[in-house]
């Protein structure tokens with residue numbers, strides 16, 4: 001009798017091979033191949049269908065009708081305006097970041113709106129969940145808690161509870177007896193997820209899956225899982241900081257630009273209603289090297305402080321240390337400052353940090369970095385009540401950015417008096433919305449001009 005052939009699969013990208021390989025040809029990662037136990041059965045087709053017929057696009061019902069609110073505005077925002085019926089949402093993040101807390105609170109809120117919720121936990125006992133639930137104030141009769149790791153039992157429970165929403169916390173702890181691999185393995189995670197998704201899609205109920213992040217920073221069984229679900233959310237935060245950011249990295253039902261901001265408190269996660277105030281709360285007034293930028297995060301503008309220290313290099317090569325921004329961006333901006341504004345930085349260490357631990361990726365923060373570095377270099381504080389924004393090009397030019405009205409009005413709301421912005425933006429802005437402003441607008445065209453206008 002022929003020996004059944006083994007199949008090897010990359011844990012990172014899902015590439016399969018008939019033999020073990022040291023390096024994956026799919027994603028070029030080393031030592032990611034492991035043997036799959038059920039070579040034939042593993043990729044059985046799953047039925048994700050919702051039982052619809054082919055139809056003209058104009059006659060399809062819209063997504064809006066099938067959404068409902070979680071009661072937590074920040075979560076709704078990241079989901080694209082609430083939960084979509086029949087959608088599968090993966091929530092990833094570091095252990096202890098607050099995934100279980102977030103979902104328990106959201107489910108408590110749904111239960112309060114008389115949705116029936118099945119919360120399956122493979123990690124905590126019912127007593128532990130009850131304790132946490134009491135603290136979070138989510139003790140509702142509609143919130144059904146089930147501590148179980150067997151997928152078959154979960155399905156049985158779901159049949160009898162008949163929930164409107166299902167949460168699986170976490171996918172790595174649930175296993176199916178039909179798969180031989182050990183719980184938490186690639187094959188298990190994939191099979192269990194596929195079965196769960198097909199189960200909930202058929203019944204048109206939303207499914208939340210909690211996934212742990214592996215040490216290389218991706219959700220275990222990453223690519224396959226991310227392909228299978230409709231939405232992937234990451235819950236992030238710096239250890240030592242109370243605030244948490246919920247970010248969509250994939251969303252079939254909404255924008256991936258939106259972020260949700262929370263603060264971890266004694267009594268659970270609180271929504272941060274006014275993020276700018278939150279991020280500027282501890283700003284040192286009159287300190288050199290501190291600049292406030294208006295950064296666009298999704299549909300919102302957030303004012304954030306960028307801090308910089310520029311010190312003479314003691315020995316060896318000058319260092320650049322960056323927290324909360326792209327290191328290459330900062331190196332590039334330092335080179336522009338050196339070449340176009342005559343600030344010699346090659347013999348200086350540069351440290352740049354975004355205060356509060358948030359990460360900024362928007363081009364408009366360039367001007368903030370320029371402001372912070374040059375302010376500390378000259379040891380002159382930026383004039384009080386000033387904010388900056390604008391993209392910087394390699395020729396030292398300051399380029400226009402989008403949504404000026406929104407940025408300026410956020411600055412005005414928080415009592416800022418002066419706004420340094422790209423000259424091209426200023427021209428367009430003055431034409432329409434710029435009347436009756438309490439903020440002085442200062443247009444700049446070059447990096448050298450920015451430095452002149454800082455103090």
Ligand code: TYD
Pocket residue numbers: 093094095096097098099100101102132135136264265266267268269
């Ligand atoms: P948890 O939701 O268990 O994280 P995850 O499911 O992502 O692993 O969050 C655990 C942390 O949150 C824990 O270190 C304590 C903190 N926490 C609070 O500060 N306040 C609270 O009300 C709760 C429930 C947790």
Ligand code: MG
Pocket residue numbers: 096099100101123169
């Ligand atoms: Mg947890």
